[in-house]
Amino acid sequence: MTETNRYTEIDNAIKAAAADGRNELARNLFGLCDDIGTRFSGTEGDRRASAFIRDTFKKYGLSHIHQETFPFTAWRRGSGAQLRLVDPRACVLPAYAMPYGAATGDKGLTARWVDIGTGSADEVEEKKPLLPGAFALTDGSSGPRKDIQRLCVAAGAVGVLHGNPAPGMQFKTGSVDDGQESPIAAVSISAETMALLRRTAEGCLHLVVDCYCEPSETCNVVGEHCGSEDPDTFVIMGGHYDSHDISPGAYDNATGVTLLMEVARLLEPFRDQLKRSLRFVAFGAEEMGLLGSHYHARKNAEVLRTTRFMLNCDTPCLGRPHGLGFHKCAAAESYVQTLSSQMGETVLFANRQHTSSDHYPFQRKGVITAGVAGKAGESSGGRYYHTAADTPDKLIIQELSDTAAFIARALLRVVNDDHWPVLQHDAK
Ligand SMILES: [Zn+2]
Structure with a gap:
């Protein structure tokens, strides 16, 4: 018509x-x-x-x-995030703290990382025995970063490294909870850093995040x-x-x-x-x-x-x-x-x-x-x-x-x- x-x-x-x-x-x-x-x-x-x-x-x-x-x-960045590879070799890895991620305290956290792939519920479930006390590493392609962050919190991870799937040393930001602080740290890393960690397969990272929330x-x-x-x-x-x-x-x-x-x-x-x-x-x-x-x-x-x-x-x-x-x-x-x-x-x-x-x-x-x-x-x-x-x-x-x-x-x-x-x- x-x-x-x-x-x-x-x-x-x-x-x-x-x-x-x-x-x-x-x-x-x-x-x-x-x-x-x-x-x-x-x-x-x-x-x-x-x-x-x-x-x-x-x-x-x-x-x-x-x-x-x-x-x-409100979430305040403070002095932000410092991430270092400490094992199997030492080097600084550029990282950005993500809104509503938690602070680590001055001493920071030293922990293994566990690759959870795209961050889907199935992948997190599969890696569940390894996640307590570890950093979770993901390219975030399975869905909303907040969902991935929450799955990692529930699995006992101490922080999440949210990798940007797109190359070019870019950091993708985004809040990791809705209107409130996540119980654990969250940092954004570039595709190149994510690839380095995946090549390295296993080892240890040290992360310090300085940030805070306020009304x-x-x-x-x-x-x-x-x-x-x-x-x-x-x-x-x-x-x-x-x-x-x-x-x-x-x-x-x-x-x-x-x-x-x-x-x-x-x-x-x-x-x-x-x-x-x-x-x-x-x-x-x-x-x-x-x-x-x-x-x-x-x-x-x-x-x-x-x-x-x-x-x-x-x-x-x-x-x-x-x-x-x-x-x-x-x-x-x-x-x-x-x-x-x-x-x-x-x-x-x-x-x-x-x-x-x-x-x-x-x-x-x-x-x-x-x-x-x-x-x-x-x-x-x-x-x-x-x-x-x-x-x-x-x-x-x-x-x-x-x-x-x-x-x-x-x-x-x-x-x-x-x-x-x-x-x-x-x-x-
Ligand atoms: Zn928008």
């Missing part, structure tokens, strides 16, 4: 405004990545970033702007284009603004929060034509365990009850054709076809489940959620995810700008659709 495009004029105006505003978008992206830099939760960079987003929301005409402050346990606070930044007919029904666009402390997190996730600001800007001239409310939420502390989105979902239960859709922008796909990746909602496919027909362009549909980004707290409360899926695009940021090399030079401004125009046009329709289908999550 071909739908007529009731929004031809607005579509064209949004595309033109996106093309004209590429410098503005680039200024926002570079403002986050270069002027502010790392946006690690509970630091000065975090506070400056949330203030920058709040001010930009104001500039783009959002209303009900506020910072939703919440307490959390802190951070926030979500919230703003809205209020609906003109039914302001109490919502569509939410979200994305986290925090990054890890070793990089400005350009792809993860300055891209997402830049899209948030740009979509707010692109829709400002059409505020009066939005029938329902479009809420923008820049989440804090995603990297520490989805802390901001859990907080928002908990504190806004009333709003979530009348939220028809939540779009999460975390490391979005930036290529064409654009698409929406739903989470456990096969029934959304026909709506995406309708959208495709209304927008006069291919909109890709995907349906997969994962729980490691800010859509999840909303999904758990029954809201239909999706991420920005589709083709990967030419921007190469994804390769450097969670490393010091996640910098904005890997991103193509035009791709970000085109993606913002796509999202603005898609959300305009979702907000205004009087025939929004009753979507439900797939049965388990």
Whole structure:
């Protein structure tokens, strides 16, 4: 069925405004990545970033702007990690302490290492007799690092060496628990160091990690284009603004929060034509365990009850054709076809489940959620995810700008659709 495009004029105006505003978008992206830099939760960079987003929301005409402050346990790197091979020969091995990994004390730990391969439950089970008192070595390819860390804690390991599978002396960071300290140490090592240890097969390592946790606070930044007919029904666009402390997190996730600001800007001239409310939420502390989105979902239960859709922008796909990746909602496919027909362009549909980004707290409360899926695009940021090399030079401004125009046009329709289908999550 071909739908007529009731929004031809607005579509064209949004595309033109996106093309004209590429410098503005680039200024926002570079403002986050270069002027502010790392946006690690509970630091000065975090506070400056949330203030920058709040001010930009104001500039783009959002209303009900506020910072939703919440307490959390901050992790501080201290002087970091020192790792040495002590047997069968002595050498220094570069390593990075990972957020929520435990400190070792000044004397450090001396222990054997045990290779647990990809870190799957089966591999950990197989090595269980060897793990008590040892370091576990893994390339982490079996799944979430937090799951691997927890398996190693349960098996009695004293620390985990999380190897980066990609060569190039890169350290991949990432928190190893959700909002709290792991009972044991966690360090990131490069693919080259992991290969050296695997070649060496057995021996002894000495590890000192100096880091600590302390009570802190951070926030979500919230703003809205209020609906003109039914302001109490919502569509939410979200994305986290925090990054890890070793990089400005350009792809993860300055891209997402830049899209948030740009979509707010692109829709400002059409505020009066939005029938329902479009809420923008820049989440804090995603990297520490989805802390901001859990907080928002908990504190806004009333709003979530009348939220028809939540779009999460975390490391979005930036290529064409654009698409929406739903989470456990096969029934959304026909709506995406309708959208495709209304927008006069291919909109890709995907349906997969994962729980490691800010859509999840909303999904758990029954809201239909999706991420920005589709083709990967030419921007190469994804390769450097969670490393010091996640910098904005890997991103193509035009791709970000085109993606913002796509999202603005898609959300305009979702907000205004009087025939929004009753979507439900797939049965388990
Ligand atoms: Zn992210």
